Amino acid sequence: MVLLKNENHILPLKTSEKAAFIGGFARNPRFQGGGSSHINCFKTTNVLDSVPCDAQVVYAEGFPADRDFYDKALADEAVKAAAEADKAVIFAGLPESFESEGYDRSHMRLPECQNRLITEILKVQPNTVIVLHNGSPVEMPWLGEIKGLLETYLGGQAGGAAAANILYGKINPSGKLAETMPLKLSDNPSYLNFGGGEKVEYREGIFVGYRYYDTKEMDVAFPFGYGLSYTTFAYSNLKLSMENPTEKDTVMVSADITNTGKSAGKEVVQLYIRDLTGSAIRPEKELKGFEKVFLEPGETKTVTMELNKRSFAWYNTELHDWFAASGDYEILVGASSRDIRLTETLHLNSSQRLPMHVHMNTTLGDLLRNPETAEAAKKLIQKYLSGEAGSEAASEAVSEEMTMAMTDSMPLRALMGFAGVSRKELDSVIEKLNK
Known part of the structure; x- marks a missing residue:
């Protein structure tokens, strides 16, 4: 699970606060994929049954979890509950009919009944948190108006209890996005090449996911590797074991991570490389390693990752092998693909040479x-x-x-x-x- 937004520290919830839990997913969470991935679980949990025993929670269904249907009576009840609470938590997501195996989604929208009710609730309750249940990204037209957003994906049979533990601070979230969340479907790199006809060309090549969005410098909802915590982390003291390696060497990259907040927590430290050699058209940066570190408040630990030839290389079809060009590479360490905290540059001295056949069009x-x-x-x-x-x-x-x-x-x-x-x-x- 990934905490994506926590404006004004709206989370974690306090048991002394009156919280309105709204949406069918609060009682019937979508926790597994559709189609033949279904299993019969021994026991499933929902968030309503998993909150602390002294929590002040009222529930209003608002909308069903299994279809797109706007019921005015249910919606009015939900709006009233939200207005009378200190905070509203809306459990939204995709019904199985919206995404499953065997067919492709034609859009990235939530059911219209959910977006409509979210809009109505925001008119009466500014302290609103959304909890998402979905297998893949969705468009979020209300993103700028809500204060909290927890992405639970398809959390498995114990997902309800896990969500409750995060919402009430029993667990400090430490998940990071393994994908970029675009703003809309047409931002996707395959948008112009996929769908319709019997032939599909993968024209985006290696420029998929963050390698596309970051190279294009596109606005996204949330970038690859992003994820918040109930504490904060500082990065410092980036060190490289060598600055002029050959392709046969292993370079050790280390950085100090400090928990600067008041809660114990985990941080996922990410290592990217930017190729400055100009040897090929490559992404703006590429992930080459990551490590999760647990830190008590005020504690500092050193995280170490290693780079080898493959870390710098790209696959060359003429060589039928991985090729690492001589030249400068920027070493980037950060909290996401768009939150780089530390940088250093090294020079790779590679003995590899690309074969060159000179012809009329050689420049x-x-x-x-x-x-x-x-x-x-x-x-x-x-x-x-x-x-x-x-x-x-x-x-x-x-x-x-x-x-x-x-x-x-x-x-x-x-x-x-x-x-x-x-x-x-x-x-x-x-x-x-x-x-």
């Missing part, structure tokens, strides 16, 4: 970056520049910065038009470069 920039062809590339660039220099108007219009950008992306075939190189001469140059 001058590619040649310049390869140590074996760099000198030849410099001569070809000079040949191009001398050809351009023939025109006084051209030399005035083209800046040095522009020239560098043009030559970096210029294919060798362009030398025939810009530098007066014949096809025969160019074929000879290519043959020598390949040798």
